[in-house]
Amino acid sequence: MLGPPGSGKGTCAHIISELFDLPVITTGDMLREAASNETEYGKVAGEYMNRGDLVPNYIVNGIVRDRLMKPDTDKGFILDGFPRSVAQADALDNILRDKGVQLDHVVFIVLEDEKIVGRLSLRRSCPECGAVYHLTSNPPKTKGVCDHCGTDLIQRNDDKEDVIKRRLEVYRRNTQPLLDRYEQKGIVRRFQGDNPLEKIPGLLQKLLS
Ligand code: AMP
Secondary structure, eight states: OBOOTTSSHHHHHHHHHHHHTOOEEEHHHHHHHHHHTTOHHHHHHHHHHHHTOOOOHHHHHHHHHHHHTSGGGTTOOEEESOOOSHHHHHHHHHHHHHHTOOOOOEEEEEOOHHHHHHHHHTEEEOTTTOOEEETTTBOOSSTTBOTTTOOBOBOOGGGSHHHHHHHHHHIIIIITTHHHHHHHTTOEEEEETTSOGGGHHHHHHHHHO
16 A cells, blocks of 8 residues: 555555455554554654654564564565565565565555645554544544544554654655556555545445456
């Protein structure tokens, strides 16, 4: 899944996961978990995340490699939030070569900056299961509580306005250049980021079949 922060990568990844019965590998969630457990790498990662900067490759690439070596990824997987730079895309190529698989699709989600800021500042997340809500367009059934696991919802530190701006800059500088690389391979599938939620499963099914 490729696209700016707040474009709906996570939501679409989970819908694709249900449609095709594939695990989602979300680097942001894995890094947030490491940060909240205060592991050695987690503490370093947390500092970068709170500023809206990319966590160093020696941490992220290792986490992704370990995860992709688990057998539940053998029939396919969805990468959400990785790769985010050309160096990470090179690392991914190496991991995929070692695993003997290739990328079939790069879902590139398109959304304008104004909509991104509106969306992220009203986003609330479940720290336990990773579910995301939007206070106006997709609120939880009970205010402040996750529909899936009953945990209290939070606003992520990096969903505050100044950090959102920084994340958008980082996205433009580091992540957007990846689009050319995958365009050349002919595997980019563009997807509009503001489709109504109920239409997304059908549209994604069509896009990826
Ligand atoms: P996300 O939940 O995907 O918006 O990611 C939140 C934050 O986690 C990012 O702003 C980065 O600080 C960090 N992060 C997530 N994925 C990566 C990655 N592939 N490389 C470096 N940092 C990442």
